[in-house]
Amino acid sequence: MQFHHNGYVSADPRKQPAAGTGIDRPKQLPDQMDVLVVGTGPAGIIAAAQLSQFPQVHTRIIDRRPSRLEIGQADGIQSRTVETFQAFGFAERITSEAYIIKETTFWNPDPENPECIMRTDRTPDDPTGVSEFPHLVVNQARVIDYFAEYAYNSPARITPDFGWEFKELVVEDGQEYPVKVTLLACGGEAAGLERVVRAKYVVGADGARSNVRRSIGAKLSGDKANHAWGVMDTLALTDFPDVRTKCAIHSGAGSILLIPREGGQLFRLYVDLGEVPEGDNGKVRETPLEEIIQRAKAILNPYTLDVKDIAWHSVYEVGHRLADRFDDVAPDETCIREPRVFITGDACHTHSAKAGQGMNVSMQDGFNLAWKLGYVLTGRSPQSLLRTYSTERKMIARDLIDFDKQWSSIMAATPEALQGQEGAAEFYVRTAEFPAGFMTEYAPSVLTAVHEHQDLAAGFPIGKRFRSSEVMRVADASPRHLGHHHRADGRYRIYVFADRARIGEPGKVATLANWLLESNESPVRRFTPQDADLDSLFDVKVIYQQDYASMNINDAPKIFRPNVGELGLMDYEKVYAAWESSDIFEERQISREGAIIIVRPDMYVSHVLPLDSIQDLAGFFDDVLVPRI
Amino acid sequence: MQFHHNGYVSADPRKQPAAGTGIDRPKQLPDQMDVLVVGTGPAGIIAAAQLSQFPQVHTRIIDRRPSRLEIGQADGIQSRTVETFQAFGFAERITSEAYIIKETTFWNPDPENPECIMRTDRTPDDPTGVSEFPHLVVNQARVIDYFAEYAYNSPARITPDFGWEFKELVVEDGQEYPVKVTLLACGGEAAGLERVVRAKYVVGADGARSNVRRSIGAKLSGDKANHAWGVMDTLALTDFPDVRTKCAIHSGAGSILLIPREGGQLFRLYVDLGEVPEGDNGKVRETPLEEIIQRAKAILNPYTLDVKDIAWHSVYEVGHRLADRFDDVAPDETCIREPRVFITGDACHTHSAKAGQGMNVSMQDGFNLAWKLGYVLTGRSPQSLLRTYSTERKMIARDLIDFDKQWSSIMAATPEALQGQEGAAEFYVRTAEFPAGFMTEYAPSVLTAVHEHQDLAAGFPIGKRFRSSEVMRVADASPRHLGHHHRADGRYRIYVFADRARIGEPGKVATLANWLLESNESPVRRFTPQDADLDSLFDVKVIYQQDYASMNINDAPKIFRPNVGELGLMDYEKVYAAWESSDIFEERQISREGAIIIVRPDMYVSHVLPLDSIQDLAGFFDDVLVPRI
């Protein structure tokens, strides 16, 4: 965490100084704003949190709720999602209050006594170690709380405007604030009153029954039928021995997915209620709690379940549905206009809870979109950048739905139906990397290079999320996760992995560093706003191969130790060495000839280049960034 | 972190429900209170934080400051102190904002060019790994903030009463509130007005010039002379390469201790100003900042120091002084009365900043005292328990002062004077465990057993702080630090390390567990308050030797899985197994025949016993706890 560089900070350094629109932010929802986010769920709140790092942009986030979510909904946090939490500064805190999934056990009918279940398998949750972070379970409300805190502590001081329901919008192209939005006050004195506000952009993060989606005419397609699960957050006495372990239970009486929860006592049961025919019209949602409990008891036989309290329950009925587009640009308009309205999260894709993806993927939608909005609205990027949101995230949603269909049908199958096929345990292990969030891979685009030089850094696949590894910070001899320096501050990262030349020696690194600092073609010079710190758009770091103890940090080229902030102090946190105990060159298969890795603000690898590919580097940002004037 | 056991907790689980005096806590300082803590420094605030877990006790903490400390004073946090932070729930948060000391370098005159310094040594900071936590540097103000937050989030909702200066006190034995305290309002409308309040106990945590100490007639003794250091929290440009590494610098022009600070830029320089003769009367404190800077520049030659900002500076003048007693019981009164007034921290011992101990030892004073006050005031313990505070902490302070004298004289010596002797680097390495906080060892007393059975657990020395190690939590297959379950909740811990018998098998563990639960001689039955949870006074845990995967937690004896809370839910976090990757039996040299380890609320090992020493266990608490009625 870097602070004090503009002078001493006495209080919590996580509370950044207010700036721009954060200084005099209107308490009440104004009539005009740059971005209106509809919905404070995971998709909406992460967008607000990211936009709070762009204080020049006036962002508002509304919800029809009277106040914060208190209970219920999703709870599964994939390990790679915790990497995102790290970027927003709360990974440790949420981990310390969450349940950590270490193993999953599988229960099936005892062949000798088919009315009773028995444990048939036990598998580690993350056998391949997809992340340095654990797989968590914690209520969605707490995830939202942490993002909300971050949004409020960031320069733009964003905090939700509760009690506003989105009704509809129209886009009136050509105006400065082209999106005209009709809202309804809910609660308070004004309850029931309609109000019109205008925004430059609207983010629809209003969940599965999204009105924003309806307003832009996007169509859902997918399964005809939904699958229904009775969900209960349970406090109970039981002699079932795995009540604190995640388990998939199949018995003759049905199936249960058991998820232990934070706090040491609570657990969630997903009790299968089967396929819901199309014409059901929500009748399944009236399934009484008592019936769900009875069914759970039958499935758990011979174990007892003495329910003391159900903190929350719901019939969670969900199909596999995907919106045909994630923005307001109809297929026949693609060359005519740029998007003004976006849908994110459940508003554009729904899938079962089984793979524990809903909240995770929704957050990545919001993260993907928000920095792009920030770049466009601060003039860093052309409007066309916003097209990439729908392209990138729709493909991801489609992959997810395919995966989830397989997983759901295995979970819903009877033990007999699975006979001879791949069972739940095998499928779970084989596909573990997918739900953990490691498989997302963006296709080549303006943002993502083709894989031409991928072999220089096989462990940083282009289009996938950057995967951290430990390095030695030279200035203070402190082993650090390189990726943890990538905070959600909206900056690009350029990692220069050195060749064998030592720090300060002439060679490719020195030439590249000099070019980055001096050349008129260098992206750093072309795109960094005038008067801004040298590292305000590109955070350029170097990782040498030699032993840190033999290095003098002052020998590193200046691009790697810029003078920043009001006092012009030198940044000591950009020069690293490969660390003996965990050599990043080996762990991420980086060529000993060196490589340049470019990582976008939302932590996806954009490009891998040889150290001397200066021309490629010069051109790479041409369609993404606007040169400074 | 355990919560939800009394029903669902929707918000931050770190905010515990208010109870007792925390429910209607008077906003203004009342006329009467159970405990009055004077001073919100490290010693005082930790006492308030611990007492906040005893909501039946009405505790107030005053300070003459108008508000929180903002800057300056101490900044070194020993790794074992971070263990205490863990118990108060903020180890991760403070670590993530702190500077972490990994190495110390030593600089001395270059023999070939004696006007210039050169690096002569580099040593790892914690070569033996005294704790699982790192050695931190972070401003004292932040440490106080975190404890204050904990005190406020705990059941008693304690928060400081600022703007009250302690003037004097008298103890009027025989009254219900025997300590009559005179305060002076400072600031606000009432400024200058005197006021008398009464307390059952007073904790003097009012720093080196303590008025509480004066009031009880305790005498300081020690060196006649002080040593003075110019201290500057510096933001500067420099080409000195180790400015982000802790270094001890000796040059012909004097000596500097350089401590990098949190945030990536700030560093502290302690510039030696030499011995101050007794009659100086504070004149050294007038040394101008400019002079200190000039001296620093001369010492750092040939490196440059271009100061941009001095966030804080002071001439820190301190000798080695120790109060003759730490409470108000004069030597001739020891058998007549029990203590009512205590002094803690700098009020009873001062030493140099060189060994980085001031804040650390002061906190341990406050922790030691506060739980004892909590026990006495809630009727758990006899008043005589309070005698142990002075006995225990005075010995520790004396050891520290001895150590610090050696370290200070080495730091203050000229390079020539050190010729042929043990140098700073060697001394530093040889004695590393001392400053890290590992050497404190309480002598046998009512609280601390003799070492009769120490060989059963050589790695848990009786009288020293419990040192954590990883174990496998059976219920959720989650590797956990056993010691991290010891929160500052005022409870005793009893760890039962099993012999070779497996879970559920008859044998010594089963017999002991049954006796603890059922026998009228069991401390659990004798001392746990009626109507309270089974584990409200003693938190009893078991660690088996067998593989966790082969265990059914429901086979563990009931004392290890009590039903607790309003809903009577079972506690799943008391049954552990030795973990393959880090076998606690080996790491802490625990006998394969098993052992019982008793740890007191402030985390010191009280006793080590064989599994079948039931009679010893029955008697051990006789002088410490009061049987329930």
Ligand SMILES: Cc1cc2nc3c(=O)[nH]c(=O)nc-3n(C[C@H](O)[C@H](O)[C@H](O)COP(=O)(O)OP(=O)(O)OC[C@H]3O[C@@H](n4cnc5c(N)ncnc54)[C@H](O)[C@@H]3O)c2cc1C
């Ligand atoms: C009742 C329920 C139960 C669920 N149970 C599970 C589960 O058991 N397991 C699981 O994995 N996932 C579950 N989910 C899904 C999971 O919560 C979502 O995948 C995840 O929350 C997606 O995040 P989101 O931000 O896209 O939408 P949401 O979290 O749904 O957030 C949408 C927000 O928009 C607000 N909103 C909606 N319409 C409007 C409007 N017109 N105007 C203003 N505000 C509006 C809502 O109040 C809400 O705060 C559940 C969802 C719901 C609604």
Ligand SMILES: Cc1cc2nc3c(=O)[nH]c(=O)nc-3n(C[C@H](O)[C@H](O)[C@H](O)COP(=O)(O)OP(=O)(O)OC[C@H]3O[C@@H](n4cnc5c(N)ncnc54)[C@H](O)[C@@H]3O)c2cc1C
């Ligand atoms: C100016 C200064 C500089 C220091 N510099 C260093 C350093 O560079 N390095 C280092 O390691 N240590 C330093 N120390 C020492 C270190 O801060 C102490 O060892 C540590 O704070 C001890 O904690 P404590 O709680 O005992 O006392 P303190 O932290 O001194 O706290 C005492 C508190 O009591 C309050 N108080 C005092 N008298 C009264 C009264 N009559 N009525 C009400 N309130 C009162 C004070 O306002 C203060 O908040 C410094 C201390 C001071 C005062």
